[in-house]
Amino acid sequence: MHRKPIKHCRACGTAVQYRVPDDGDTKERAVCPSCVTVHYENPLNVVGTVPHWGDKVLLCKRNIEPRWGKWTLPAGFMELGETTAEGAARETVEEAGAQFELQELFSLVNVPVVGQVHLFYRARLTSDQFAPGVETIEARLFAEDEIPWDEIAFQTVKQTLQRYFGDRHAGHYQFHAIDLV
Numbered sequence: 001m002h003r004k005p006i007k008h009c010r011a012c013g014t015a016v017q018y019r020v021p022d023d024g025d026t027k028e029r030a031v032c033p034s035c036v037t038v039h040y041e042n043p044l045n046v047v048g049t050v051p052h053w054g055d056k057v058l059l060c061k062r063n064i065e066p067r068w069g070k071w072t073l074p075a076g077f078m079e080l081g082e083t084t085a086e087g088a089a090r091e092t093v094e095e096a097g098a099q100f101e102l103q104e105l106f107s108l109v110n111v112p113v114v115g116q117v118h119l120f121y122r123a124r125l126t127s128d129q130f131a132p133g134v135e136t137i138e139a140r141l142f143a144e145d146e147i148p149w150d151e152i153a154f155q156t157v158k159q160t161l162q163r164y165f166g167d168r169h170a171g172h173y174q175f176h177a178i179d180l181v
């Protein structure tokens with residue numbers, strides 16, 4: 001899911017051109033031929049949680065594209081003005097209607113091919129009752145042997161879940177930095 005190229009200048013609306021700016025830059029950017037604004041495009045952060053209840057984790061069945069009907073951890077794009085932890089908590093409320101205590105940062109997954117960095121926090125559920133939002137068909141707890149591994153929406157989620165259960169078996173949780181290349 002590559003990002004769509006910028007078409008129009010955000011400052012004046014003129015159609016942009018992709019070229020190397022004249023300021024010593026070395027990369028092609030969307031440059032406005034009219035007002036000369038350079039539109040920089042940088043990676044986006046996706047923030048979410050690994051909500052757990054006993055030996056189970058909470059997954060959400062997606063009611064949105066891409067990957068409609070596939071299972072994911074609650075996660076979404078970080079908003080301006082919030083911290084990564086606040087964003088992760090917000091997404092968990094929005095997508096699952098879960099009640100929880102946010103814990104440590106668990107995984108950081110670089111996905112340079114789509115220009116994203118995904119961050120997942122562990123979250124201790126304080127209730128096993130959920131109220132999924134409009135982006136979720138169903139929110140459900142899964143034990144490790146119940147995880148629908150072939151129906152997981154994203155590699156970032158799959159890798160995070162694999163490490164979560166690995167740590168759970170090892171008896172302690174640590175931080176995981178992962179590069180998906």
Ligand SMILES: [Zn+2]
Binds near residue numbers: 010012014032
């Ligand atoms: Zn412009």
